Amino acid sequence: MVQPEPYIRSRWWEDIPVGEFHVFGSHTFSELEIIEFGKRFAPAIHHTDPVQARDTLYQGLVASGWHLTATWMRLMVDYMERFAQGVRDGRRNGAGMGIEDLEWFQPVRPGHTITFTYEITEKPERLIRNRWGVIRSRNEAFNQYNERVMRFNIDILAERNPENCQPDLAVQ
Numbered sequence: 001m002v003q004p005e006p007y008i009r010s011r012w013w014e015d016i017p018v019g020e021f022h023v024f025g026s027h028t029f030s031e032l033e034i035i036e037f038g039k040r041f042a043p044a045i046h047h048t049d050p051v052q053a054r055d056t057l058y059q060g061l062v063a064s065g066w067h068l069t070a071t072w073m074r075l076m077v078d079y080m081e082r083f084a085q086g087v088r089d090g091r092r093n094g095a096g097m098g099i100e101d102l103e104w105f106q107p108v109r110p111g112h113t114i115t116f117t118y119e120i121t122e123k124p125e126r127l128i129r130n131r132w133g134v135i136r137s138r139n140e141a142f143n144q145y146n147e148r149v150m151r152f153n154i155d156i157l158a159e160r161n162p163e164n165c166q167p168d169l170a171v172q
Helices: 031-041 065-083
Strands: 021-028 093-104 113-122 132-142 148-159
Touching: 021 065, 031 065, 065 093, 065 113, 065 132, 065 148
Parallel strands: none
Antiparallel strands: 021 113, 093 148, 113 132, 132 148
């Protein structure tokens, strides 16, 4: 007996609703990971040396904000790859167009588990080359105490359904 193919929903720009909410996942930051990232990319004492970090404003080792942001990126890409599995409508993921209002609120310390969320807040009426629409999202991260530790907005391109696109009038 032939099994029917599962229903796969389309994920064109037109199909993505404002208000869609995702939890990308959680990550627990270890001391070693914080130190290694700090030494490579954010060489400040409070990211690289647990002993000397005690005498800083943070009174101990903390993850770099860029480490937190890079972890969001890794979890987001992994999540979206899983979320789109099986979608066979020919569409492609678009690139990010820029981050706005990036803020880090609370220090992330070794052993903290951070949960990353994403909510589509707007779909501006802006088309790029008549093939791409823009999706604006609010991205947040919360520690195990439900304290927000990071927030930013990002605009991402999403491919429009070719059936709804007019030919590109750009000079070739």
